[in-house]
Each structure stands twice: as C-alpha cells, then as structure tokens.
Amino acid sequence: MRSASSSRSRWGLRTLGLGYLALLLLAPLVLLFYKTFEHGLAPPLDAITSPDGLHALKLSLLMVAIAVPLNTIFGVGCALLLVRHRWKGNAVIDSVINLPFAISPVVIGLSLFLLYGTKGWLGPDLAEAGIEILFSVPGMVLASIFVSVPFVVRETVPVLQEIGTEQEQAATTLGANAWQTFWRITLPSIRWGVAYGVVLTTARVLGEFGAVSIVSGSRSGETETLPLFVQKAFDNFEPAGAYGASVLLALLALSTLLAMNVLKRKEDA
Amino acid sequence: MGITVEGASKRFGDFQALNDVSIEVPNGSLTALLGPSGSGKSTLLRAIAGLESLDGGRVLIDGEDVSAKPVQKREVGFVFQHYAAFKHMTVFENVGFGLKIRKWDKAKVADRVHELLQLVQLNGLADRYPSQLSGGQRQRMALARALAVEPQVLLLDEPFGALDAKVRKDLRTWLRHLHEEMHVTTIFVTHDQEEAMDVAGQLVVMNEGRVEQSGTADELYENPANEFVMSFVGEVNRLGEDYVRPHDMEVVLEADERTQEGMVQRIVALGFEIRVEFVLADGAEIWAQLTRLELQRLELREGQIAYLRPIQTKSFNGSSPSSDHGASTPPVAL
Amino acid sequence: MEASAQSRPVSPRAGLRLPGVGAGLGRGTIVLYLSVIVLLPLAALASKAFEGGLSTFWSQVTSPQALRSLELTVGASLIVVLINGVFGTIIAWLLVRDNFPGKSAVNAVIDLPFALPTIVASLILIELYGVKSPIGINLSLSRPAVVVALLFVTLPFVVRAVQPLLIEMDREMEEAAASLGASGFTIFRRIVFPNLLPGLAAGVALAFARALGEYGSVLLFAGGLPNTQVSSVFIRQQIESGNETGAAAVSVVLLLAALVMLALIRLIQHWSSKHERSPGAGAGAGLTVMPMSGEDYSAEGDDDEKR
Numbered sequence: 001m002r003s004a005s006s007s008r009s010r011w012g013l014r015t016l017g018l019g020y021l022a023l024l025l026l027a028p029l030v031l032l033f034y035k036t037f038e039h040g041l042a043p044p045l046d047a048i049t050s051p052d053g054l055h056a057l058k059l060s061l062l063m064v065a066i067a068v069p070l071n072t073i074f075g076v077g078c079a080l081l082l083v084r085h086r087w088k089g090n091a092v093i094d095s096v097i098n099l100p101f102a103i104s105p106v107v108i109g110l111s112l113f114l115l116y117g118t119k120g121w122l123g124p125d126l127a128e129a130g131i132e133i134l135f136s137v138p139g140m141v142l143a144s145i146f147v148s149v150p151f152v153v154r155e156t157v158p159v160l161q162e163i164g165t166e167q168e169q170a171a172t173t174l175g176a177n178a179w180q181t182f183w184r185i186t187l188p189s190i191r192w193g194v195a196y197g198v199v200l201t202t203a204r205v206l207g208e209f210g211a212v213s214i215v216s217g218s219r220s221g222e223t224e225t226l227p228l229f230v231q232k233a234f235d236n237f238e239p240a241g242a243y244g245a246s247v248l249l250a251l252l253a254l255s256t257l258l259a260m261n262v263l264k265r266k267e268d269a
Numbered sequence: 270m271g272i273t274v275e276g277a278s279k280r281f282g283d284f285q286a287l288n289d290v291s292i293e294v295p296n297g298s299l300t301a302l303l304g305p306s307g308s309g310k311s312t313l314l315r316a317i318a319g320l321e322s323l324d325g326g327r328v329l330i331d332g333e334d335v336s337a338k339p340v341q342k343r344e345v346g347f348v349f350q351h352y353a354a355f356k357h358m359t360v361f362e363n364v365g366f367g368l369k370i371r372k373w374d375k376a377k378v379a380d381r382v383h384e385l386l387q388l389v390q391l392n393g394l395a396d397r398y399p400s401q402l403s404g405g406q407r408q409r410m411a412l413a414r415a416l417a418v419e420p421q422v423l424l425l426d427e428p429f430g431a432l433d434a435k436v437r438k439d440l441r442t443w444l445r446h447l448h449e450e451m452h453v454t455t456i457f458v459t460h461d462q463e464e465a466m467d468v469a470g471q472l473v474v475m476n477e478g479r480v481e482q483s484g485t486a487d488e489l490y491e492n493p494a495n496e497f498v499m500s501f502v503g504e505v506n507r508l509g510e511d512y513v514r515p516h517d518m519e520v521v522l523e524a525d526e527r528t529q530e531g532m533v534q535r536i537v538a539l540g541f542e543i544r545v546e547f548v549l550a551d552g553a554e555i556w557a558q559l560t561r562l563e564l565q566r567l568e569l570r571e572g573q574i575a576y577l578r579p580i581q582t583k584s585f586n587g588s589s590p591s592s593d594h595g596a597s598t599p600p601v602a603l
Numbered sequence: 604m605e606a607s608a609q610s611r612p613v614s615p616r617a618g619l620r621l622p623g624v625g626a627g628l629g630r631g632t633i634v635l636y637l638s639v640i641v642l643l644p645l646a647a648l649a650s651k652a653f654e655g656g657l658s659t660f661w662s663q664v665t666s667p668q669a670l671r672s673l674e675l676t677v678g679a680s681l682i683v684v685l686i687n688g689v690f691g692t693i694i695a696w697l698l699v700r701d702n703f704p705g706k707s708a709v710n711a712v713i714d715l716p717f718a719l720p721t722i723v724a725s726l727i728l729i730e731l732y733g734v735k736s737p738i739g740i741n742l743s744l745s746r747p748a749v750v751v752a753l754l755f756v757t758l759p760f761v762v763r764a765v766q767p768l769l770i771e772m773d774r775e776m777e778e779a780a781a782s783l784g785a786s787g788f789t790i791f792r793r794i795v796f797p798n799l800l801p802g803l804a805a806g807v808a809l810a811f812a813r814a815l816g817e818y819g820s821v822l823l824f825a826g827g828l829p830n831t832q833v834s835s836v837f838i839r840q841q842i843e844s845g846n847e848t849g850a851a852a853v854s855v856v857l858l859l860a861a862l863v864m865l866a867l868i869r870l871i872q873h874w875s876s877k878h879e880r881s882p883g884a885g886a887g888a889g890l891t892v893m894p895m896s897g898e899d900y901s902a903e904g905d906d907d908e909k910r
Contacts, residue, residue, distance in 0.1 A: 009787070014703065017693040024755055025715055028727035031737070035730055078633050087630065095865065096637050099645075101809065102861035104816025105721075106835040107854040110842060111644035114651045114851065121647050146640050200717075207720030210818035210835065214842060227720045227819070234726065234823055246723045253718035260718075261711045320778050340781045347782040353775035357797045366793075367783035411779075418783060 036243035044244025056229035067144040075152025105210025152197035159193030192267040276326035288478035301469035346415030354399035361395040367418035385413040425457035511582035518557035528576035652851035663852035672837035680814035691761025721819025748825035757810035764806025801875035812864035
C-alpha cells in the first residue's frame, strides 16, 4: 500500500513528531550538558563535591534507601491482595493508590505540613515525644513515600495477573507452603515487573521536589536534597552548582531510562 | 472477471514467499488455493487484493493490469481469517461501511444492508456489536460487508480457520450455495484439502512459493503431478519408488508374484472405514483401507500374516516436485 | 508494562494467598499503611481548608489572586492537553507504525519527563527558551512559559496511553477498510481513531490532572509573578506568608479536580472494556495509564467474605 502521497505524508508526520520531540525534550537537555561543561569539568564538579552538595547527594540517596524498600514491600503485598483476593475494599484501595499520580506535590507537602506541624493533628503529641517530623529527615521520608506509593503496585499487578495461579497451584501440590511458594515461585515470576516498579519508584523519589521543599524547609547542609540544592543554587545565582547538580540528576534520569528499557524487554520476554 | 497472475514473486527478508507463480482463474469460478503453512497461498491472495506488493510479475483482473493499483481501487472483496470486524461499529455499520464512504444516501444504504443481512441470515442482529456475535456470525457479517459494494472478485483468506469443526462444515456448504447464487469470481485460501475439494471447482496446490498443480479435485486426485500433490490431497503409502492409496491396497490371504508379505500391527475402526496397519518384511509401515465386510471376510487379527497387493500405483521418476506428470502403473493386464 | 487480565475460572483456595494469618492481617497492614501515608495527611488538609467554615473557604478560593492563578492553571492545562493530545498521538503512531533509525532511542527518551526531576526540567527549559537563550526565544517569566513547561511534563502520559492501543490494534481492520475503498485518512478517521479514543481520553485526563498540579517545572521558568503564577506556586506562597487556610482551600480545589479526573479515567476504562473484541481479553487491557478497578483485578481470588 505504498504510494507517493503516502510517503510524503509519512515524512510530514516524522518531521512533525520528531521535530516536536527535538524542540521540547532533546534540545534543552543537550544544551544543559553543554552549558554545564562550557567552562570545563571543574566548576560543576567542585560545586557538587562541596560540603552542601555532597550532603544533598547523601540526603537524596537516603530518601531512596528508605522509601524504595518500604514501598516495594508494600507494593508487592498490595498487588497480591488486589489480584488474588476478591474484597469489596479493593476498589477503594485501588483508588487511594492512584491518588499520588494526580495530586500536586505542593498539595502533598502542605497536607503533611498540616498533619505534623506544631498546630497540626499529630504535631504537638509527637513533639512531646521528642519526634521531629517537619524540617527534618522523617518528614522528608514521609513525603518521598507518599509520592512514590503507586509504582511498584501498578507494575506488579498486570504481571501477577498474567502469570496466573497455575504454577503456584503446582507448587502447593508438591508440598510447598505459602512462604515457599511465594519466595520460590511467585516472586521469581514477577521479578521483572517488580524491578521495573522499583526503578520508577527510585526515579520518582530522587526527583521529588515540591512536597519535600515544603516539608523540609530546605536548610542547606541539613534538609536539602539534590533537587532543592538546584533550586537554592539557582536562586543564589550559582550556575555551576545549579547546572552541576542538574547534570548529575539528568544522568541519573538517563540511567533510569536505560534501566527501564532493559527491564521492559525482560518483562515482555 | 477472470483473474490472471503472471510470474508473481515476493520475498520477505530472506524468505521467498512466492517464486514465479502463475495462475488462471476463470470468470465466475470458485477456486481454492490449497497448501501447507508457508506455501505462499495467503501471500498470493493478498497480492491479488493489493494488500501486498509484488517484487516481480503482475496481476490482471478482467484483462487489466492492476499491479500498480492500490487496494482501494481494485474493487476486491476481502474476508479475513479473524474477521477483521470493526469492533467499534454495529453490524449494520460494519456492513454499510463501504457504501457509506461511497456516499450512498441513507435510505439506499439501509436497503442494501438489510438485503445482505437477509442473505447471510443475520437479520435481526443489525444493532449488535461484533463482540456480541459468535465466530460464525462474525464471519457471515464480514462476508456481507465485502459483498455490499459488489466487488468484481471475492477473496477469502482461510475464512473458516478460526471456527469450530461443525461451524466450519456448515459455512462451507453455505459458501458454495452463495457462490451458486451470486457467481462472483471467488478465490479462497485453505490448508484443509477436504474443504477445498468439497467447495471449489478448481484447486491450485501450492508449496514453498510455487504452484505444484492446478485442476479439478478429481484431476488432482487421480493424476497428481508429483508426490507432494498426491500426499497432500489424500492419504498415501510409499512402496519403494511407488505410491499407493490405502483404498487401492488389496489385502489377500494367499501370496502370489504381485504381493508383498506383511504382518497386521493394528486394526482401527474409524467409523465406516477400517484402517489396517501393516509392517512389511523390510520394516516399512503400510496401511490399507478396508470396508467392514472385507475385514470380516478376511478375519484379520493383530499379529497375523497377510499379503498386500496394490491395485494401482503412481511413481514420479524419483524427481523433485513440480516436475512433469507422474507415470501411473495401471493394473496388470490379465 | 501491560498484560491482559485472563479471566480464567479458578477453583476457590487456588493460588497464592498472602502468607501469614491470612488476608486479614495483610489487608489490615495495607490499609494502615495507606491511611497513615496518604489518607491522614489529606484529611488534615481538608480539615484546615474548612476550619473557618464554608464561607471562609469560599472567600479564600475566590480571592483575586487565587482566582487568577486558577484561571491560568486551568487555561494552560487545557491548551497543553490539546496540543499534546495531537502530538502525543503522532509520536505514538511513529513509534508503533513507522521505522526510522534511532527509533528505540526515541522510544526510551519519551519517558525523560517522567524520570527527570521537575526542577531540572525548569532549568533546562530556561536554558533554551529563557533569558540567555541561544536561539533568541525568551519565555522566562511569561505565561507561555507555563504552557511550555506543562507540555514538557505531560507528553509521556499521552504517548504511553496511546501506544499500547496502537500496538494491540488489529491491522486487518485497516486492511478490510482499505479493501472496501477507504483512503488513508478515512481509515484513520473512522477505524483507527475511534479505537484509540479510550486510551487517548485516559491519557489526556491524567495529563490534565498532572498539569493542574505541576510545580517544579513551572517554578523557575514561569516564576511566581502575579500574572504567571500557577495555583501550585500560589499555594506555596500562601504557606510562606502564613495563610495556611488559604493554601489549604485552593489545595482542596486542586485535589477535587484530581479526584474528578481519576474517576473519569476509571469510567473510560470501564466503558472501553465493554467493547472489547473478544470477551476473554483483559478488561481495558490497553489502558495501562493506571491500574484497573478493584472488581477487574481479582478474577482469580475467591470471595473473602465467604470464609
């Protein structure tokens, strides 16, 4: 079904679609790398390895180290619940899980602020117990968990549905108990879906900005994650810092894309 | 509208799907393209429709070279194995689609659609969606849709392949009746030789991108051009260089100069016919088709020794398929 | 990412149940987790928003600046989903039906806005389209900047929603239409597009929700001037100036909008599953924008109530 006009329209579509992508996504990204290393490797590198920069990096990684495992365990368990058990509450759980997709990070930050603030519901009691949530790490962790709740669940559910229960049934006929079945049969079959969800969760936690910025107060060297570091550097007219941290985050994002691609193929296989 | 294909060739990457294929389809006939998977029959059908382009050769419909014409302009009706129903449209909208884009007015479209639904016995289902129909109904709808625009040629690609055996048989008969009524030049693709022989006036047997033989069902059965055709259109035993049909294999209890000795391995009753499996002295496995009466008369048992005498054999000079007609050995003159 | 839900009939007690004391404990933990992490904070938010009663809520939401920011936010979001609806579909088409060098790289790059921190997005847009733009386009601190930033972050939603539907689509429908005489454009209009619509609608709805609440990418690029302030930036400013009730009120408005979008998406998924070609295929198998409704999930488990 090839003809002159259809190949003309094909090229028209390509120009339109790919051109749009280039202008919107690629060009800015390329320019960032260019601008960052315009004056050499030193300025951005120095900025990132400054005490504040390193602390921001460590803090971001800390967020990942806490939020990702928690949401992974929750995610797999929740997926099991939703797929293998019929329960009236499943629809509600499903809706609640979808919320972080659609709610503004600022709204999330504010809600946490209101819950754990000095005038909030839980704030005063926790303060009495000596637990500081806001303007310190715990609050930031809670924000990170909130925003990244859906990913592991959402990626695990379809995989769980697809593999069905036959393998698990076979395992139980051979004498495996629930834990063994889960560990040896279920988990291995869903691992790529889970891995994909973990990668998405990690990316989301690393990139979280709005909610954490409200909840943490963004104190340099103390409650400032990498994205917050970028903002502060920008506001203080420190391009090296802003670009440096941005490039680092962009590289992490690109690695995420790579990981997503690889895992996607394994999942489809 | 007769169809002629001359020297058609098509390759997909490394795979040669069609290799210099030429066929003649007479006007108003019902022809089957028969062959195993990968034989190129679907590719040929799609090339006639214009859904595939040819690397070489040409397609003529009613004498006109349509090779350069896009499928939209060829006026062919095409029916797919998996129906290709427009699942977001009702049965009515499906059948009327071709008319709608030809800008027929609403009343005419309605008349024609209802006429066709009547023809394919789907009246009353006009407002249903394809997902609400059975496979057989969907295929009948697809047929009505293709016929709505009065195509010159009707092409069916394994139309009954996705249906149950019983539905397949029913639709097969129904297609034959339809053709008798409408006389549109029709080509259909199948891998089922029984279906082809039941429905079609002319069969074209294909294998590995080439035409092995074409002719009526009888011609192909009685005078197969080579071993491939012979074994494809019917059951075949191989005795050295010769090929024998199981029903041409006579079983007797006494040896003579024309018989071979064999031991009964297994006796299977398949409905009205009995299949008796033998193993010969040289290890070859042969089976003969007998009637119940014959079996009773011979009183055959498993493990028994008996003697096999072919009534008629064919041999093909040991050459590869697509060669000249094979020589057939007539019964020995008495 | 997607898999069709196989609704195989399964005997009760089949398959893996949650280990432990049974589903009860697991269910309880999950509900607790979600409540503490998600629901409790949102409840605190709602409570604050209505602290002064309905009239205070209303006056906060309708204050001049609040309204201006809402207007900008909604307006920009609508424009953005329209533009990305078109371009997203084109790009999805190119990725599925076309072949060009570098296609798999392009496919991976689509997700960049998903993976990139929004603040970095803001920065890179400023680079190219801001004050020091090498191509002379300066959109910094302007209203169009809002649109560009939102285009950036919402593009993947549309592409990834349409792509699976295109992949799954029965090509033979298009061939059948062609054999009936339909031109390329007619085929797209009457055959392809209607079948893409559910995915496109869901993608657009999610993109809209995301656009309404977007913060990081807009912050640096469009800034927080009264004229270029989106609602999320407005909310932030209100927090900073101590007007927590006002911030909470507008937040509730955004929250409600998000809930409406989510409900819409669920409706679309539900509706589209009714028109599936084969009854056995997964309900809304193509709509992977979000997980499916609770009823569709557990075709396999048995009824917990009956135990």
